[in-house]
Amino acid sequence: DTGVSQDPRHKITKRGQNVTFRCDPISEHNRLYWYRQTLGQGPEFLTYFQNEAQLEKSRLLSDRFSAERPKGSFSTLEIQRTEQGDSAMYLCASSLDLSGAEGELFFGEGSRLTVL
């Protein structure tokens, strides 16, 4: 499978615990995005990377959230001290952007987080 893969697909945790999600983008894609989606809403932008550089972070990304893409390949999204309001689907997407032209976004299947 050469698409975007996310792991785990589902995570149930207790409030206050830390969780980490992993995203493996399409191998040649230079951009990687994280989104959060709650029921009945469209995805909300969290952050994105151009290769290993994190270029933009949404104000939705509180201090409890941190994302990394250490080698410009896979990325991790960590949520510390989870709260019930963090319950959502976390989507990863990747694209190949060349010379200022925006590439098509390819999404993973998402990681669904439930905080009890």
Place this chain on the structure above:
Amino acid sequence: KNQVEQSPQSLIILEGKNCTLQCNYTVSPFSNLRWYKQDTGRGPVSLTIMTFSENTKSNGRYTATLDADTKQSSLHITASQLSDSASYICVVSEFLGGFKTIFGAGTRLFVKA
């Protein structure tokens, strides 16, 4: 404020019927508009992408239109099938030094037998 609004919020149709979903946006400067299909519990999958100069684009039974003057787009689904039941999300990109994508809340389509 750049926004993307979709209507209706949800729609129920009978299998075999056609339907049209609407997307209005206030994003400027406009770069492109995309429609995605998202099955329940899955990631969105791209259906069409249109730039400023394109008025219509088809992908099988899906046809998207774009009126950049009125900032409106529609997604027409022909001869609906049960598998068309999903959320359809309109996404508009602006370019202001860099690209930024703005997602609509989606239209939830239910196709009934």
